Amino acid sequence: MLLTISTTHHPATDLGYLLHKNPSRVQTEELSFGKAHVFYPEANADLCTAAVLLEVDPVALVRGRRGPAGEGGQLQQYVNDRPYAANSFLSVALGRLFSTALSGRSKERQEVANTALPFSAKLPAVTSRGGVDLVRRLFEPVGYSVFVDSGLLDERFPDWGESP
Numbered sequence: 814m815l816l817t818i819s820t821t822h823h824p825a826t827d828l829g830y831l832l833h834k835n836p837s838r839v840q841t842e843e844l845s846f847g848k849a850h851v852f853y854p855e856a857n858a859d860l861c862t863a864a865v866l867l868e869v870d871p872v873a874l875v876r877g878r879r880g881p882a883g884e885g886g887q888l889q890q891y892v893n894d895r896p897y898a899a900n901s902f903l904s905v906a907l908g909r910l911f912s913t914a915l916s917g918r919s920k921e922r923q924e925v926a927n928t929a930l931p932f933s934a935k936l937p938a939v940t941s942r943g944g945v946d947l948v949r950r951l952f953e954p955v956g957y958s959v960f961v962d963s964g965l966l967d968e969r970f971p972d973w974g975e976s977p
Contacts, residue, residue: 817862818932819934820861820930827922833913836853836856842906850865944977
């Protein structure tokens with residue numbers, strides 16, 4: 814799973830102060846279901862992008878748990894989209910990585926924390942049982958612009974339809 818958060822606020826590197834993560838080094842947090850990494854692929858005065866890479870360990874998720882019975886039941890635990898689509902694992906990781914930032918405090922730049930800044934957040938894969946309409950109903954009323962780009966589930970089999 815990958816989440817990127819970018820800003821063009823000047824200086825854009827204030828994002829590091831707001832998130833309490835140093836743009837010059839990769840930071841890793843061990844989680845019960847894998848590892849979360851924070852790094853900055855771009856950090857300069859004009860544009861700063863913080864990236865959260867979440868490595869979910871699918872084997873650790875099911876190790877020691879009794880899974881569904883029947884033919885293929887054990888395999889179903891290992892073969893799914895849980896490690897790849899944004900879900901509750903990402904929420905837990907964000908809470909752990911950015912707990913101080915989520916409180917709205919910044920020791921060095923509180924005036925920036927109190928200011929509305931231009932942000933762009935991108936998630937390459939999100940599952941939504943309610944589809945695009947649900948995502949829009951959740952985020953647009955609170956002021957976010959939502960752009961959804963979807964594609965075929967498998968280009969070799971177009972009759973399977975759009976990816977969920």
